[in-house]
Amino acid sequence: xxxxxxxxxxxxxxxxxxxxxxxxxxxxxxxxxxxxxxxxxxxxxxxxxxxxxxxxxxxxxxxxxxxxxxxxxxxxxxxxxxxxxxxxxxxxxxxxxxxxxxxxxxxxxxxxxxxxxxxxxxxxxxxxxxxxxxxxxxxxxxxxxxxxxxxxxxxxxxxxxxxxxxxxxxxxxxxxxxxxxxxxxxxxxxxxxxxxxxxxxxxxxxxxxxxxxxxxxxxxxxxxxxxxxxxxxxxxxxxxxxxxxxxxxxxxxxxxxxxxxxxx
Amino acid sequence: xxxxxxxxxxxxxxxxxxxxxxxxxxxxxxxxxxxxxxxxxxxxxxxxxxxxxxxxxxxxxxxxxxxxxxxxxxxxxxxxxxxxxxxxxxxxxxxxxxxxxxxxxxxxxxxxxxxxxxxxxxxxxxxxxxxxxxxxxxxxxxxxxxxxxxxxxxxxxxxxxxxxxxxxxxxxxxxxxxxxxxxxxxxxxxxxxxxxxxxxxxxxxxxxxxxxxxxxxxxxxxxxxxxxxxxxxxxxxxxxxxxxxxxxxxxxxxxxxxxxxxxxxxxxx
Ligand SMILES: Nc1ncnc2c1ncn2[C@@H]1O[C@H](COP(=O)(O)OP(=O)(O)O)[C@@H](O)[C@H]1O
Ligand SMILES: [Mg+2]
Numbered sequence: 438x439x440x441x442x443x444x445x446x447x448x449x450x451x452x453x454x455x456x457x458x459x460x461x462x463x464x465x466x467x468x469x470x471x472x473x474x475x476x477x478x479x480x481x482x483x484x485x486x487x488x489x490x491x492x493x494x495x496x497x498x499x500x501x502x503x504x505x506x507x508x509x510x511x512x513x514x515x516x517x518x519x520x521x522x523x524x525x526x527x528x529x530x531x532x533x534x535x536x537x538x539x540x541x542x543x544x545x546x547x548x549x550x551x552x553x554x555x556x557x558x559x560x561x562x563x564x565x566x567x568x569x570x571x572x573x574x575x576x577x578x579x580x581x582x583x584x585x586x587x588x589x590x591x592x593x594x595x596x597x598x599x600x601x602x603x604x605x606x607x608x609x610x611x612x613x614x615x616x617x618x619x620x621x622x623x624x625x626x627x628x629x630x631x632x633x634x635x636x637x638x639x640x641x642x643x644x645x646x647x648x649x650x651x652x653x654x655x656x657x658x659x660x661x662x663x664x665x666x667x668x669x670x671x672x673x674x675x676x677x678x679x680x681x682x683x684x685x686x687x688x689x690x691x692x693x694x695x696x697x698x699x700x701x
Numbered sequence: 702x703x704x705x706x707x708x709x710x711x712x713x714x715x716x717x718x719x720x721x722x723x724x725x726x727x728x729x730x731x732x733x734x735x736x737x738x739x740x741x742x743x744x745x746x747x748x749x750x751x752x753x754x755x756x757x758x759x760x761x762x763x764x765x766x767x768x769x770x771x772x773x774x775x776x777x778x779x780x781x782x783x784x785x786x787x788x789x790x791x792x793x794x795x796x797x798x799x800x801x802x803x804x805x806x807x808x809x810x811x812x813x814x815x816x817x818x819x820x821x822x823x824x825x826x827x828x829x830x831x832x833x834x835x836x837x838x839x840x841x842x843x844x845x846x847x848x849x850x851x852x853x854x855x856x857x858x859x860x861x862x863x864x865x866x867x868x869x870x871x872x873x874x875x876x877x878x879x880x881x882x883x884x885x886x887x888x889x890x891x892x893x894x895x896x897x898x899x900x901x902x903x904x905x906x907x908x909x910x911x912x913x914x915x916x917x918x919x920x921x922x923x924x925x926x927x928x929x930x931x932x933x934x935x936x937x938x939x940x941x942x943x944x945x946x947x948x949x950x951x952x953x954x955x956x957x958x959x960x961x962x963x964x965x966x967x968x969x970x
Contacts, residue, residue, distance in 0.1 A: 600788035603756055604802035604864055605778030614801075618792040695792045697846040 483665035488672070491665045501654070505673065508639060508651040511567070512677075515574025516635040520628065522575075523582035527627075530583070531590025531620075532612065548580040552638040556645055570642040570650075577638040578631035585630055589623020590616060622696055625689040629682060636678050705868060705900050706732035706755065711764035713750050724750040726925035728764070732868075735898040739915030741908055741961060743968050747926025748904045752870045755902065756782045768868065778802060781866035785873045787853040789845040795856050796841040799828040802864030831859040834893055851882035855889065862893065871903045875910065884942060887913055895939060908957050912950060913940055920960050923968040930960055 449457070466485050472478035473485070483491075495501035530537045552573050559576075560569045593616055601615045643652025651670050658666035713725040724747040732738055740748050753759040754766055757776040766773050768780065781802075789798050803824045807816040819827075832838045835855035845853055854874055861869055875883040887910060894901060905911050911918045912934055922929040936949055944950055 594788075596784055596786050596788040597790060599758055600782070600784065600790075601801070602758065602776040603778070603780065603782040604860070605776075605805040605807075606801075607805075610805060615790070618790070621792070693792075695844045695846065697791065 481664060483668055487665050488669050491669050495666075495669065504649055504651050504654040507649045508643065509677065511570045511642075511650065512574060512635050512639045515571040515638070516578050516631060518571070519575045519577075519579035519631060519635070520582060523579050523586060523627070523631070524624070527583050527586035528590055528612075528616070528620075531587040532616070537587070544580055544583060547576070548584060551641075552577045553641045553645065556642060560646060565646055570639070570647065573642040574635045574638045578635040581634045582627040582631040585627035586620060586623055589620040589627075592623070593619040622693050625685065625693060628685045628688075632681050632685065633678065636674060640674065703734045704731045705734045705769060706730070706902075707765075707767040707770075709765045711751075711754070711766055712762050713747070713754060713759070714762045723925035725754075725761075726927055728926070728928055730919070730928060732900060732902065734867075735900055737894060737901045737903070737914060737916050738919060739903045739905060739911035739917070740919045740921060741905060741911045741957065742921030742926075742929075743923045743961070743964050744906065746921045746923050746964075748921060749872055750926065752782075752872050752902065752904055755868070756780050756870050758782075778806065778864050779866050780868045780870060781861035781864055783854070783857050783861050783869070783871040783874045785876050787845070787850075787857050789853055789856055789860075791845050794842050794844055795837055795848070796828050796832065798845070798856055799831055799860045799863050800824050802860060803827055806864070827863055831863040834862070834896070835859045835889060849882075850878050851886060854878065854886060858886075858890065858893070862897070862899070866899070868900045868902065871901065873904050873906065876906070883907075883910070888941060890914065891938070891940060908954055908961065909945060912936075912953055912957070913942075913944060918953075918957060920957060920964075923964050929964065932957055 469482065469485050473482045473487075526540075530540055555576070556569075556573055559572050563569050563572055597615050597619060598611055601611045606614065639650070640652045640655075643650040644656050647653050651674055655667050655670035658664075658670065708728055708730040711725055711728040711730075712723070715722040715724055728751065740751070742748055750759065754761050755768070755773065757773050757780060773780075790801065793801065803819055806819055808819060810817050829838070829841075832841055835858060837852060837855055837859065840848065840852065845856070848856065857874070875886050878886065891914065901914075903911075903914055908918075915934055918932045918934060920929045920932065921927065932953065934953060936944060936947070936953075
């Protein structure tokens, strides 16, 4: 893509990425601080240094780590189970038209329901324990990953399949040497979307009936108007999401570096 | 006469939502072993359809299509295809793309009644040979995205040639390339074909390209697709771009051009 760039844009392009990042973080913290100094703003947003102190204090306490640990456990196990299940089902749906016709409408239907809506059903079905949280996370991220991956399978360039055929590849070989690698970029996108959904479902599940986890930590703190703990919890969830996303990006760069990317 | 391809009364009708399209209507054609045949004709006259039937990607509606005296049933590595859109596997390097067919090859095993795969050394040696043939040995470990259009098509050519098909089908392979690159690739293909003869069926909409490459030029007529005329190109090989300036070349070109123009006018009616 060639696009004419303005003067400011050309200048900004020359500044290294890390410098822009630091700038942006500093600006954000200043803004945050300013808001926290106003009357109403201060009521909702505790000052950055207060949050930092809360974080340091919490880090010394056992309950904080327990909340964080259990949340990480739920989100990662629910997400991984969903991924392991979504991949084969997605390939089956992409490869066999009959399977697709049977499952697709249901998948689309359930996918449109927010996790909180079916949480009560899940709790009745599997109990209030760990399994209900993991199940909710599983359902949400499974469906979004399933849809993303099988769209990818459907979109595999047909000439590549033809090319493989005329080079003597069997159906099995076409599946493993064309369909699977061609779908990899979509699998990576699926991982990312699935992760975001897993975090959303996690908080929803924890806020409506759990005894521990980051969602509970936020919920309890808000009942006592400890807004600094609420804000800290939110920031931690954001940070967890970002770190997991970075891990996915790293894998993506390793696996799909062959892809043609739009250069800006 | 040793014919590798024999087509008799071939008809192909597509049934779509908009009704039926007669893409080919009673086509008869023989292709001799190691012959280079080119096909020209207006867009939509069924050239790709004919080629896809020969590759086994499409089934005829009626008529017989024999390859080595046997009806074509599905695709086979014996019939290679070079597509206009290159169709390289973007996740494989140049070398791996060329080796793709070799790794799927089943070699008859006379001693043990059955078949075996090519050995890793043989695969490497073969891919090296064909990379050299298209002068891409320095790009062996590059990915397709790092190559120009002309280089991509050379990889596709090497990939098809390396699989050692008896019949090579090329569907407007140079159609997406600029004039200069196209000329270069015509030259490359001529050299490759003279070095290692194969039966080639080459589709193009460029009349000069059809004449410079082919021993025979088949002119197809617009809907419904039929063979209008077959022109023998009695210009000896080796041919190169200077051939295009010869008197004989231009005589033939004018003759084919007037035929194709007739078809064009017919198509506009
Ligand atoms: N899959 C298809 N379904 C319906 N009609 C088709 C299909 N493929 C090609 N056709 C029609 O058949 C005719 C011949 O197509 P094609 O062989 O691609 O022509 P060419 O390669 O000479 O341009 C065209 O009219 C085209 O619209
Ligand atoms: Mg065509």
